[in-house]
Amino acid sequence: MHSNKLEENKQRYLNPYFGGVLLGLLILLTIFITGRGLGASGSIKSAVVTTTNVIAPTHAQNNDYDKKFISDDHSPMYNWLVFESFGILLGGLLSGILFGRVKKFRIDKGPNITNKSRLIAAVIGGMLFGFGSQFGRGCTSGAALSGTATFAFGGLIVLLAIFGSAFLYAWFFRKLWI
Amino acid sequence: MGPLIPNGFIIGDWDFVIAILLGIAFGFILEASGFSSSRNLAGVFYGYNFVVLRVFFTAMIVAMVGLLYFDYFGWLDLSKIFILPTFVWPMIVGGVIMGLGFIVGGFCPGTSFTAIAIGKLDGLLFTIGLYIGIFIFTESFPLFSDFYTSGNMGNPTLMDVTGISAPWIAFAFTFIALAVFWITMLIEKRVRKTTTAYKF
Numbered sequence: 001m002h003s004n005k006l007e008e009n010k011q012r013y014l015n016p017y018f019g020g021v022l023l024g025l026l027i028l029l030t031i032f033i034t035g036r037g038l039g040a041s042g043s044i045k046s047a048v049v050t051t052t053n054v055i056a057p058t059h060a061q062n063n064d065y066d067k068k069f070i071s072d073d074h075s076p077m078y079n080w081l082v083f084e085s086f087g088i089l090l091g092g093l094l095s096g097i098l099f100g101r102v103k104k105f106r107i108d109k110g111p112n113i114t115n116k117s118r119l120i121a122a123v124i125g126g127m128l129f130g131f132g133s134q135f136g137r138g139c140t141s142g143a144a145l146s147g148t149a150t151f152a153f154g155g156l157i158v159l160l161a162i163f164g165s166a167f168l169y170a171w172f173f174r175k176l177w178i
Numbered sequence: 179m180g181p182l183i184p185n186g187f188i189i190g191d192w193d194f195v196i197a198i199l200l201g202i203a204f205g206f207i208l209e210a211s212g213f214s215s216s217r218n219l220a221g222v223f224y225g226y227n228f229v230v231l232r233v234f235f236t237a238m239i240v241a242m243v244g245l246l247y248f249d250y251f252g253w254l255d256l257s258k259i260f261i262l263p264t265f266v267w268p269m270i271v272g273g274v275i276m277g278l279g280f281i282v283g284g285f286c287p288g289t290s291f292t293a294i295a296i297g298k299l300d301g302l303l304f305t306i307g308l309y310i311g312i313f314i315f316t317e318s319f320p321l322f323s324d325f326y327t328s329g330n331m332g333n334p335t336l337m338d339v340t341g342i343s344a345p346w347i348a349f350a351f352t353f354i355a356l357a358v359f360w361i362t363m364l365i366e367k368r369v370r371k372t373t374t375a376y377k378f
Contacts, residue, residue: 011212016229017359019211020236026207027241030200032248033188035181036260037241038204040288041308048312065319083194085291087201092292094202095209101296108216108284108293108300122216122300125283126290126307127314128275133287134315135272135326137262140286141204143269145234147262149241151335151344154264161273162280169281170223176282177220178373 012099027149034080037146041139043085044130045069049076065134081142110177121176136161180254209292216284216293216300223281225369228362235355242348266329283307 014022027037049069053060053076060066069076096102109118133139136158138147144162147155182188188196211233212218221227248254280286285293285304293301319326336347 011215013212013229014207014210016211016232017236019207020233021240023204023207023211023233023237024240024244026200026203027237028244028248031241031245031259032180032254033182033196033200034193035184035258038200038288040286040291041312044287044305044308045312045316048309048316052313052316063316063319064323065316080193080197083197084201084204085288087198087203088205088208088288088291089201089295090198091202091205091207092209092214092295093205095206095292096214096296099210101209101214103297105297105299108298110217110220118300119303122283122285122303123307123310125279125281125285126304126309127279127311128307129279129283129286129304130308130311131315132272132275132277132279132311133308134312135268136276137265137269137272139276139288140280141288143262144273145238146241149238150245150259150261151242151337151347152262152264153331153334153336153339154262154269156336157264157266157269158273158276161270162277165274165277166223166281169278173281174224177217177284178224178226 011101024149027146031146031150037142037150038084039081039138039142039146040085040088041130041133042079042081042142045134046076046079046082110175112175112178118176179252180248181258184258185255204288205292205295208289209296213289214292214296214298214301216298216304219286219289220281220284225362225365226373228366231362232359235351235358239348239352239355242351246344246348261333261335263333264329264331265327266331268326268328271325279311 030038046069049060049066052066053070060070093102107115107118109115129139136143137154140162143155144159148159183193212229218227218229222230245254245256249256283304285301287308290301290304294305337344
């Protein structure tokens with residue numbers, strides 16, 4: 001168990017400032033090509049709207065939120081962010097293969113909680129993040145990072161709200177991580 | 179010249195090929211920077227690993243300064259790029275909920291995708307959580323449809339709100355970023371001395 005943990009944490013990563021420069025240039029390139037930045041939560045939203053629209057089309061078309069993303073000529077999955085998110089998965093896999101991090105299914109967690117607690121926390125955290133991202137008009141990628149990078153006032157609000165609040169919560173959830 | 183797609187330089191389904199390629203680069207950078215591990219990400223909130231903050235702030239100032247140069251050289255028409263709209267109250271509330279999701283779940287959406295890619299089950303469950311959370315939002319939307327559009331300011335930039343010019347705003351962000359990099363370097367050194375459970 002202990003040696004396993006050592007192995008897991010002894011990783012080769014890019015220098016964070018170098019990674020940051022690459023990511024900044026990528027955002028720049030993305031804006032230069034598409035006129036907007038990168039995103040992530042939008043693809044899950046498309047998946048949710050698509051599911052609702054396939055299972056209960058009338059219900060979806062009567063929902064004021066769902067119907068904003070439904071059109072007659074194509075599925076909500078035919079969306080830039082869905083393709084981009086598929087790319088994120090591939091790119092993550094590519095880097096994982098290159099750095100030797102693609103391994104059998106495993107769980108990352110703090111030293112003082114069980115696997116089960118970690119997985120329950122992951123689902124709850126995901127639910128909160130997904131729910132909040134709809135109010136925020138995007139998540140860390142689309143609103144906080146790409147938004148602020150394009151000088152959008154809303155981007156900075158989301159950025160400060162996410163990170164500022166998370167620092168305040170950190171003490172209460174320390175058992176999950178340290 | 180730019181942005182290329184809105185200006186009609188690239189048409190048809192190339193749009194989606196480009197989306198996948200840019201996504202691959204995004205996922206690669208996130209994973210290679212260590213964002214596929216929730217422990218690395220959560221480290222920023224406990225002072226043992228500031229990788230998130232370093233990558234995030236560096237990317238932000240590089241993109242900001244880059245945009246200004248692209249505009250200066252006439253390569254990019256900044257009036258044609260998408261400016262995120264501002265809805266003050268829902269964005270604050272949304273951000274505060276996302277912050278809670280971040281500390282509890284250990285990921286944000288993009289990073290959880292890269293975690294899945296290398297076999298992290300917690301990343302997979304976080305993504306399933308995202309789906310459930312957004313589903314709950316869409317189904318309960320009638321309850322807060324008014325709040326959702328409250329505090330609508332249109333699409334203001336930081337320049338519109340503060341009256342400060344873009345180069346000075348980029349300079350301020352750069353200055354703050356450098357100060358934060360230095361301070362967090364000192365914090366990290368101190369915290370790592372007393373942390374044993376996490377091997378660096």
